[in-house]
Amino acid sequence: MAVDLFLERGFEETTVEDICARAEISRSTFFRYFPSKEDTLFERTADTGRAWLDALVARPAGEQPWAALRGSLDPRIEQLAAGGENVKRLMRLIVATPALAARHREKNAYWQELLRPEVARRLGAEPGDTADPRADAMIAAALGCLDAALKAWASSDRAAELPVLLDRAMSVVD
């Protein structure tokens, strides 16, 4: 819906009123459904985050934390890869649009908070120890690798498959 407009004319060039016109709803109704224009593209953030956390919790207890994170990302990148060219187009739009890139990073920050307790546990950190940067660091690193892999995947015609790119990205730092 709104995505089509964004891809046609660009995100900044599309006003909320344009979206409302196409969807045949009022501005009031729009802002009842979406907290902001950006959020039309980031609806499933919470669900996806929870699914990722579930996947991480399900990893073997003895597995190294970094390997567990890598493993927990398999469902996510499969889901993205299944989206094919549509997901790539969306990715490129996000990368090219400052406001959307910002919202994307905010999503990552949210996921970081969500995963922190489980990663901290796997690292053997004191629960609630705000002075221990390790869990945050490891999740942020993993997210950085994921984003780097996604960007390479989306912005290159002849890029490798997503799992290969993610392995390449994550191996550089381990």
Place this chain on the structure above:
Amino acid sequence: MAVDLFLERGFEETTVEDICARAEISRSTFFRYFPSKEDTLFERTADTGRAWLDALVARPAGEQPWAALRGSLDPRIEQLAAGGENVKRLMRLIVATPALAARHREKNAYWQELLRPEVARRLGAEPGDTADPRADAMIAAALGCLDAALKAWASSDRAAELPVLLDRAMSVVD
């Protein structure tokens, strides 16, 4: 100047007009000097990025890329640590304010672009190969570690010193 107002009443609660009133300038003049309200706090982004890049370029040629990045961050964390309590307060404001946190991450994204060529070179990547995610991944990981260390440093009264925290953060992933 504007920082004081933000620390007093909060960022969202301070309007550009408030800042103009205190600085005794007009809105026009304000927006001639700062592209946005957020940017009153992120003036030296380009300079700091360039200094970081210089520090990285100055690292020994044979050094491992990850170690070179760690070493190149020494001047930066020294500078931040020298700021002491003022920097911590600012850090906490940024972390607690979504719009400022977003601007902070945007700064990181800018630095990532700035460092990419040099890191790619040190990784032996093909110049301009957008399908190689390694440089982006490594820089994003380093920035994630830096932010985790900064957050731990700023938000805990009895936190260790910044270099120790950064080492702890970066070692978790290497």
Place this chain on the structure above:
DNA sequence: TCTAAAGTGGGACTCAGTTCCATATATGGA
């Protein structure tokens, strides 16, 4: 002292997002 350029301010404008209130449309019970 004159002149050009740079700095400053005023004011109108667009658009996102908020708030409050009025109206319509379901839904469930008597």
Place this chain on the structure above:
DNA sequence: TCCATATATGGAACTGAGTCCCACTTTAGA
């Protein structure tokens, strides 16, 4: 079937950030 009560929708006015354009003033250089 009818009524009462949510719940969804729309309208309208408002705030605040950011843009644009034009007028005025200050500064600097010849």
